[in-house]
Amino acid sequence: MKVDSSKIESIHWANALKWAQETLICKDIFNTLCSDAVQMRNRLSTIRDGVLLVSLYNDYLLRVELKYHPFKEGELIEEGCPYLNRSLREMMVAQECTRWVRPQTFVSLPLTNLSEALDARGPKAFTAREIESRAYKPQFLLEKLITVASHYSLVKMARETLEEFMSSTRDPQVHWRWLRCSPISSQFMVIMTNRNFDYVVGKVTYYIRVTADSVSLISKDGHTMDCYRDPHQLMYALKYMACTFSVTSISTLGKVMWFYQLLHANMNATDEHGRPAPTLYMLNPDATMEVFIRFGIDQNPLIQVRKFQGATK
Known part of the structure; x- marks a missing residue:
């Protein structure tokens, strides 16, 4: 989005805040999608002039475009599919608010009289490979979209x-x-x-x-x-x-x-x-x-x- 510098003082701060927030969110989402498209090797994609094209299935392509509109009073302009726009924002917010790595903590274990076959500590504990295989892995935002x-x-x-x-x-x-x-x-x-x-x-x-x-x-x-x-x-x-x-x-x-x-x-x-x-x-x-x-x-x-x-x- 763009705004005339001579009209900055006439813009109400609430509308300007909403406009600035929308601009930053759209830029962050598009940059994240472009970064995911480069890392994904199982999908054919192309990026040019603020447009991202990704192969969806068969002859269908998913088009994501970053557009700039001049600031005007009233509601912000929304183009494309409203459902996909709303879903993309929700997934972006959920991804930013999710902590993928749990902080390390020390927990005192209670005394137990279980047999060695039922004890999960020591040689019966999970290996690093088993822990990694069971861990929840983050997914690309573009893949979710x-x-x-x-x-x-x-x-x-x-x-x-x-x-x-x-x-x-x-x-x-x-x-x-x-x-x-x-x-x-x-x-x-x-x-x-x-x-x-x-x-x-x-x-x-x-x-x-x-x-x-x-x-x-x-x-x-x-x-x-x-x-x-x-x-x-x-x-x-x-x-x-x-x-x-x-x-x-x-x-x-x-x-x-x-x-x-x-x-x-x-x-x-x-x-x-x-x-x-x-x-x-x-x-x-x-x-x-x-x-x-x-x-x-x-x-x-x-x-x-x-x-x-x-x-x-």
């Missing part, structure tokens, strides 16, 4: 994919809500129901787990489908779960309400192109008609009805 930014980007991608799936899916009805939300790990709850038949079929719950590295879909049976960082793969997994829910709900409706007999329900069936397409095969109570239904991804269900020979119309 990369973790939070990656998780924030993946959460945004998962939410947009869920909203797109809800808008494009009419049957079954899809609802979702937050189950857990933290800076590095979040979880969505996806609920599928059949309107007007939920008292018969009930609802099925799935979970979307988002970390700083990948997105995964967890079924009701506990099976995990890794979607990595691909929104198309997450959409594909959601559509497949909708197909399996349709098989379960229709078979339950047929047995409970119309007393159809279920011959088979194959969740692992595929179509002619090798894509997942769960199938359902049912028989009416009089054993005069059979119904075959195939639920494909990105296509309408295929329904085939066949009457047995000799059956009356």
Whole structure:
């Protein structure tokens, strides 16, 4: 930030103090990030003209820029993502306020009558290597920022994919809500129901787990489908779960309400192109008609009805 020297006397001290504090904090944060970028060897980064670019994942880059604005009365200008700006300041303050090395102190040990096998002193004490391996090691500020930014980007991608799936899916009805939300790990709850038949079929719950590295879909049976960082793969997994829910709900409706007999329900069936397409095969109570239904991804269900020979119309 910059200020005209001729207007210094006209600036109120409270606003000037806030402006100066903001300037120093931003400079310290940017210098720390640049120093961490030089020391980190597992991330590709570049620094030029007050701009730091760091490889996030895939084709995404994290851009951190130190900008100077002329001082004006009122609130300070904030650019970029407000959430990441606030998180970066919190991590910087926490890092500066953390004492990484515990001061040495002498503690008098009480008398003990334990056996030598249970005594942790002397030859049974931890070695220097064991103490170092158990010690908490400080983490680069840039590494923490990369973790939070990656998780924030993946959460945004998962939410947009869920909203797109809800808008494009009419049957079954899809609802979702937050189950857990933290800076590095979040979880969505996806609920599928059949309107007007939920008292018969009930609802099925799935979970979307988002970390700083990948997105995964967890079924009701506990099976995990890794979607990595691909929104198309997450959409594909959601559509497949909708197909399996349709098989379960229709078979339950047929047995409970119309007393159809279920011959088979194959969740692992595929179509002619090798894509997942769960199938359902049912028989009416009089054993005069059979119904075959195939639920494909990105296509309408295929329904085939066949009457047995000799059956009356």
